[in-house]
Amino acid sequence: MDDARRLTHLASRMAHIEAFEVMEIQTLARQLEAGGRDVIHLEIGEPDFRTPQPVVDAAKRALDEQPMFYTSALGIAPLREAIARFYAQRYEAEVPASRIVVTAGSSAALLLAFGILLDEGDEVLLTDPSYPCDRHFVRALGGVPKLIPVGPESRYQLNADIARRNWGARTRVVNVATPSNPTGTMLTPDEIDGLARLSREKGAALLVDEIYHGLVYDEPVKPGELHPHAQRPFDLDIHRIPERPGEPAHFHLDVRYLLIGRGEPCAGFALDRL
Numbered sequence: 147m148d149d150a151r152r153l154t155h156l157a158s159r160m161a162h163i164e165a166f167e168v169m170e171i172q173t174l175a176r177q178l179e180a181g182g183r184d185v186i187h188l189e190i191g192e193p194d195f196r197t198p199q200p201v202v203d204a205a206k207r208a209l210d211e212q213p214m215f216y217t218s219a220l221g222i223a224p225l226r227e228a229i230a231r232f233y234a235q236r237y238e239a240e241v242p243a244s245r246i247v248v249t250a251g252s253s254a255a256l257l258l259a260f261g262i263l264l265d266e267g268d269e270v271l272l273t274d275p276s277y278p279c280d281r282h283f284v285r286a287l288g289g290v291p292k293l294i295p296v297g298p299e300s301r302y303q304l305n306a307d308i309a310r311r312n313w314g315a316r317t318r319v320v321n322v323a324t325p326s327n328p329t330g331t332m333l334t335p336d337e338i339d340g341l342a343r344l345s346r347e348k349g350a351a352l353l354v355d356e357i358y359h360g361l362v363y364d365e366p367v368k369p370g371e372l373h374p375h376a377q378r379p380f381d382l383d384i385h386r387i388p389e390r391p392g393e394p395a396h397f398h399l400d401v402r403y404l405l406i407g408r409g410e411p412c413a414g415f416a417l418d419r420l
């Protein structure tokens with residue numbers, strides 16, 4: 147170890163944060179590609195085509211034509227309003243722009259959400275298996291991830307009964323993903339309702355990660371039905387604009403945002419400060 151590395155102090159919480167293996171595998175795969183090997187990438191969930199030209203052109207136009215200054219921390223108003231209109235058109239759901247916080251990716255949204263919700267030592271209920279970074283985000287913010295083993299009997303998801311059985315004195319957040327990574331299973335509206343009710347009863351937050359919302363093979367999106375969080379009172383929802391049927395995945399510039407529950411006016415205020 148050289149001197150510079152020996153002098154570096156790392157926070158003790160890093161002892162609980164494991165390597166994100168997906169990135170390590172991707173780096174190795176890219177090295178093989180650079181050496182001339184033909185690699186089929188299955189390590190990261192992303193499309194195998196380039197960003198569509200209309201998106202590239204719009205981004206270039208914006209760089210040329212629009213001033214690039216600091217924006218509101220919650221996102222520029224036209225984008226937040228466009229997302230609000232999207233809910234009205236697609237889901238017939240009224241979601242005012244004031245409940246929408248644009249973030250640089252879902253990871254930023256998760257960090258912000260845990261940042262406003264957790265005190266040192268507060269617990270977050272998560273499924274095992276779940277997206278591996280979630281537990282690290284919780285740790286990074288001083289929280290304690292409580293991984294609950296789940297199996298086929300609950301479709302690898304939490305429900306209110308499982309969450310209640312695992313509830314502790316310091317539980318402050320229930321974090322679910324629907325569709326889930328890595329299992330792809332979804333929560334039913336009733337299950338989400340049950341979790342929302344339990345969280346509300348306990349004064350905790352339900353954090354629903356729906357970055358894969360809309361990626362379903364069977365059920366078409368039905369207006370007003372697939373978006374119960376528009377009505378749910380207590381919760382934070384990580385979201386991205388889902389693809390329309392027939393459109394290539396990632397056609398939209400991949401905008402991520404946090405949707406704040408109706409009963410959480412202070413969440414927007416807190417998010418604005420971070």
Ligand SMILES: Cc1ncc(COP(=O)(O)O)c(C=O)c1O
Binds near residue numbers: 252
């Ligand atoms: C369930 C889930 N949440 C969050 C993320 C992080 O997403 P982003 O790349 O937008 O930060 C991922 C990425 O794979 C994920 O699968």
